[in-house]
Amino acid sequence: MNRQPKILLVGCGSMGSALIRGWLKNGWSQDDIKVIDPNEAARSVATSLGVGVTEKPSERLQVDIIVFAVKPQVLTQTLPDYKKLVNGDRIFLSIAAGKPLKFYEDFFGKKASIVRAMPNTPAAIRQGVTVLVGNKGVNSAQRASSEALMGAVGRVAWLDNEELMNAVTAISGSGPAYVFLMIEALSKAGVEMGLSLDLAEELALTTVAGSGALAASSDMSPAELRRLVTSPGGTTEAALGVLMKNENFDTLLKKAVSAATKRGRDLA
Ligand SMILES: NC(=O)c1ccc[n+]([C@@H]2O[C@H](COP(=O)([O-])OP(=O)(O)OC[C@H]3O[C@@H](n4cnc5c(N)ncnc54)[C@H](OP(=O)(O)O)[C@@H]3O)[C@@H](O)[C@H]2O)c1
Incomplete structure (x- = not known):
C-alpha cells in the first residue's frame, strides 16, 4: 500500500x-x-x-x-x-x-x-x-x-508468542504506574528529610525523567550508568547498599511483575 x-x-x-x-x-x-x-x-x-x-x-x-x-x-x-x-x-x-x-x-x-x-x-x-x-x-x-x-x-x-503478552503488560503496560510510584516515594522521602513538598516533587520527577532520557540516549547500559554515579564510600553507595541488600529492590519488582502477569492470565 x-x-x-x-x-x-x-x-x-x-x-x-x-x-x-x-x-x-x-x-x-x-x-x-x-x-x-x-x-x-x-x-x-x-x-x-x-x-x-x-x-x-x-x-x-x-x-x-x-x-x-x-x-x-x-x-x-x-x-x-x-x-x-x-x-x-x-x-x-x-x-x-x-x-x-x-x-x-x-x-x-x-x-x-x-x-x-x-x-x-x-x-x-x-x-x-x-x-x-x-x-x-x-x-x-x-x-x-x-x-x-x-x-x-x-x-x-x-x-x-502471544503467551508473553501478559509479561509485556506487566512491564510496559502497567510499568508507568511503577515509575509514578517511584516519583511519589522519592518525594515523600525528600519531605521526611526536611525538603518542601514542591521542591521534593520537582527533584524526584526531574531525576526520573532525566535519568530515563539519559539511559535511552546513552551507549552505556543502565548498570554502567549506575556504577558511574556510585563513588566508593559515597552517598549513592550508602543508598544502594539499602536497596540492593539481599537483592531487596530486585525481589520486590520481580514480585510485582509476577503478580501483574498472573492477574493478566486470570483476566484473559
Ligand atoms: N490507558 C492505558 O494505560 C492503556 C494502556 C494499554 C491499553 N489500554 C486499552 O485501551 C483501551 C481504551 O482505554 P482508554 O483509557 O482510552 O478508555 P476510555 O478513555 O474510557 O475510552 C474509551 C472510549 O470508548 C467509548 N465507547 C464505549 N462503547 C463504545 C462503542 N460500542 N463503540 C465506540 N466507542 C465506545 C467510551 O465511551 P463511554 O466513556 O461513554 O463508555 C470512551 O469514549 C482499553 O481497552 C484499555 O485496556 C489502555
Whole structure:
C-alpha cells in the first residue's frame, strides 16, 4: 500500500485521541481517519482534531484498518457490529488489555487479519511503547501497516508468542504506574528529610525523567550508568547498599511483575 491506510477508530477516549494526534503528526490526513464513539465528549474531541465522526459501521466505509480502543468490558457487545467489515485485506487491531487473539477470532473468524496491541500511557506524548502480536491471517504488508500505525505514538516491537503478552503488560503496560510510584516515594522521602513538598516533587520527577532520557540516549547500559554515579564510600553507595541488600529492590519488582502477569492470565 503506497498511501496511508484509512483508519476507522472505535472509541476516542484517552488512548484513542492520543492515537489520532500521533497519526496526524505522522502523515495521516484528517480525511483518512473516521471515529465511532457514542460518548458526546469523545466525539467533540474527534471533531476538534478535524476528524470525521460516523454513527455506525457500514460496508460503504472505505477503511483499511479498524482500531478498537474501547474498554475490554464493552468488546463483547461492540464487536458483532463490525463482522460485516471483514474482508481479506482489512486489519482489525485492538488495543484492549487482556483479550487474546482467539477472542476476536470467535467474532470475526480465523481468516480475518487480527492484531492485538499493548501500548502504554506515554503514548499520549508519543513516547510510548507498543507490543504487537498478530494471528495467522496477518500478512507482511499488514504487519507493516500495523507497525506504522502504532509507531505514530512511540516505539513498536512484535511478539511471536502471544503467551508473553501478559509479561509485556506487566512491564510496559502497567510499568508507568511503577515509575509514578517511584516519583511519589522519592518525594515523600525528600519531605521526611526536611525538603518542601514542591521542591521534593520537582527533584524526584526531574531525576526520573532525566535519568530515563539519559539511559535511552546513552551507549552505556543502565548498570554502567549506575556504577558511574556510585563513588566508593559515597552517598549513592550508602543508598544502594539499602536497596540492593539481599537483592531487596530486585525481589520486590520481580514480585510485582509476577503478580501483574498472573492477574493478566486470570483476566484473559
Ligand atoms: N490507558 C492505558 O494505560 C492503556 C494502556 C494499554 C491499553 N489500554 C486499552 O485501551 C483501551 C481504551 O482505554 P482508554 O483509557 O482510552 O478508555 P476510555 O478513555 O474510557 O475510552 C474509551 C472510549 O470508548 C467509548 N465507547 C464505549 N462503547 C463504545 C462503542 N460500542 N463503540 C465506540 N466507542 C465506545 C467510551 O465511551 P463511554 O466513556 O461513554 O463508555 C470512551 O469514549 C482499553 O481497552 C484499555 O485496556 C489502555
